[in-house]
Amino acid sequence: MPDKFNYVKKGYDPETVDDYVDSTEQILREYRERETLIKNAIINAQAHANEILQHAQKTADSIIHEAENSAKAAQATADGIINEAKRQAHSMQFDADRQLIDFTRSLSSQRRFLHRFMQDYNAFMGKYVKLIDGNDFAILNDKFDEMEESFRNFTTGRDLLE
Numbered sequence: 624m625p626d627k628f629n630y631v632k633k634g635y636d637p638e639t640v641d642d643y644v645d646s647t648e649q650i651l652r653e654y655r656e657r658e659t660l661i662k663n664a665i666i667n668a669q670a671h672a673n674e675i676l677q678h679a680q681k682t683a684d685s686i687i688h689e690a691e692n693s694a695k696a697a698q699a700t701a702d703g704i705i706n707e708a709k710r711q712a713h714s715m716q717f718d719a720d721r722q723l724i725d726f727t728r729s730l731s732s733q734r735r736f737l738h739r740f741m742q743d744y745n746a747f748m749g750k751y752v753k754l755i756d757g758n759d760f761a762i763l764n765d766k767f768d769e770m771e772e773s774f775r776n777f778t779t780g781r782d783l784l785e
Contacts, residue, residue, distance in 0.1 A: 740773060743769075743770075743773055744770070744773075747766055747769065747770050750766055
């Protein structure tokens with residue numbers, strides 16, 4: 624490509640100008656081809672980047688969905704464990720309350736038995752003292768038998784069942 628044009632009569636040399644124009648058009652075509660290649664490369668890169676982003680988004684969505692499902696399952700398991708623990712605690716409290724009531728009843732029954740026993744004993748001892756004063760040993764022997772029977776009932780707990 625010439626840096627300058629040769630002068631001829633009445634202007635520039637047409638052959639030199641035509642060569643210059645041809646050469647400039649060739650360079651322009653090459654630049655346009657390169658521009659088209661670069662544009663296509665950019666479009667392809669954008670399309671590939673979009674595919675990668677879509678795949679990444681699908682993967683992220685899938686991971687989030689799995690995590691949510693796992694969290695729901697874990698929450699359901701935890702709720703089940705908590706509910707079972709509450710049920711067991713309630714049952715244990717009910718059993719403890721029932722045992723306390725049974726123990727209180729038993730204690731009350733034993734108190735009543737002890738009170739009756741003490742009354743019987745005191746009555747017997749009062750009669751015993753009177754019998755000894757009166758030297759009536761047959762009646763005394765019967766009273767000892769009654770006392771022995773009361774004591775046996777006390778030790779075997781038969782009066783607790785009343």
